[in-house]
Amino acid sequence: MTDMILTALERYYDAVPRRGGARGEDFGPLTLFVQEGEGWKYYARPTPGAPEATAADVERVRERQRELEVPEAFEWVAENNPALRAAAEAAGLHVHAHPLMVLEADAEPPAPHPDVRVLGPDDPLLAAAVTVPALAFSAPGTALGEAGPAELASALADPGVEQRRAFVARMLATGRTGLAAAVRDGVVLCSGQFNPVGEVSEIVGVGTLPAARRQGLALGVTAALVERARERGAGTVFLSAGDEDVARIYGRAGFRRVGTAMIAEPSAE
Template sequence: MTDHMIDSVLSELERYYDTVPRVGGARAEDFGSLTLFVQEGQGWPYYARPALGGPDATTADVERVRARQRELKVPEAFEWVAETSPSLRAAVEAAGLHVHAHPLMVLETAEELPPHPLVRLLEADDPLLAAAVTVPALAFSDPGTAVGEAGLEELRAAMQDPSAEERRARVASMLASGRTGLAAAVRDGAVLCSGQYNPVGDVAEVVGVGTLPSARRQGLALGVTAALVARARERGARTVFLSAGDEDVARIYGRVGFRRVGTALIAEPADA
């Protein structure tokens, strides 16, 4: 992938990032250099990000948006791509926010990724949906690729939390409307890994792929990703991308054709 191709892809992803909250039901509030997306009604909380074609954001701009987020009682979160908004990191850090960096990767190969025998796609009425939307929460609370302790007992306990039903209902609505697709690795009726893809036009982002810590290192995350990519392509996606959790995860995705094109940055209060 040439530098020109990478620049073109990054421009495409900028348009995607600006569109996803809008089609997801968010209201866009204009702060000049920044756009704050505010979810209307039920749904995922969104973030602020650089306005398309806008000027560079200053620390004062960031502080104005944070004040509005506090007023609205929404997360004080900012998301952007380092390569397309290189000065924003200094502005958000000067405003007191902590920045997390994640490798931004685009699937370069046109070949079909190898399927996994345990992985299948789930629909809105699937009885395993509640488990499938809960597994990533356990995975991300114990990040990394090493085998961990949390397993099916912890999954059953997490599913008793009221937030699990809220997640299930949101994802079921998105599945029914075609705004997402979900795949899960299932063994003996238990969900071990799951993830989603969110399409906008001919671009799709693979999101939330997580494996129960006790079930790691079995190729399940790559199998789920392969199923999501296949479904996204079936439904017209030309560009498929993801943000890897860290460099170790990025190396795993690199083995199946994902190429790093940039760095996705997330800023939030240090105690968030």
């Protein structure tokens, strides 16, 4: 059963960039997804059915990424491509692993959170909702932190926020994503999205302002996203947790670990 799920997720990972307007450049064992216009800057992934990549293959893709001035990022599932970690590290990349989790088919959803609601493309809080995760992920983990409403207000002054808001609004309007947020006193404290492709949906970007953590907001947002994904026909709902502590929280929402999501990128040092 797990092998079938991992195969379905591999098809999903290959389809998502193409659905988002990216083209795939063939590097044999690896495919580099290149976004031609606006939108997310994608990664390179193993080519389905191809042999394992070598360090030389990884470096060839990195050269092309530098040429295109896009992130030198690689993503894959460890169980599907077990040799890629060693190849990426040999090519000089930093590799980190994240629990890959799938929602149990018979999982009972948590009770709806009173502060959580679904946002549409014209919602006045959409700009804040697409900004909160960046503040959350700048201080990863589940511990309380300093960034709160004041820091969010400051971040909203960034000129790039409007471009991100407009892009997500178009995705919402065309059904390429769904978004939920925890809102209290008019302030977005947590938000996240789900991205559907066929009968598979991935929960992505669930982040809580560090000052608002440990209130069940991320669990409430996740539950709302799962509900909407299922309403849209999702038979498989999955996500990648930031770490084991975060994975335990998702476990309370009915997710179980099926593998390990891998990311390779240049070291921040």
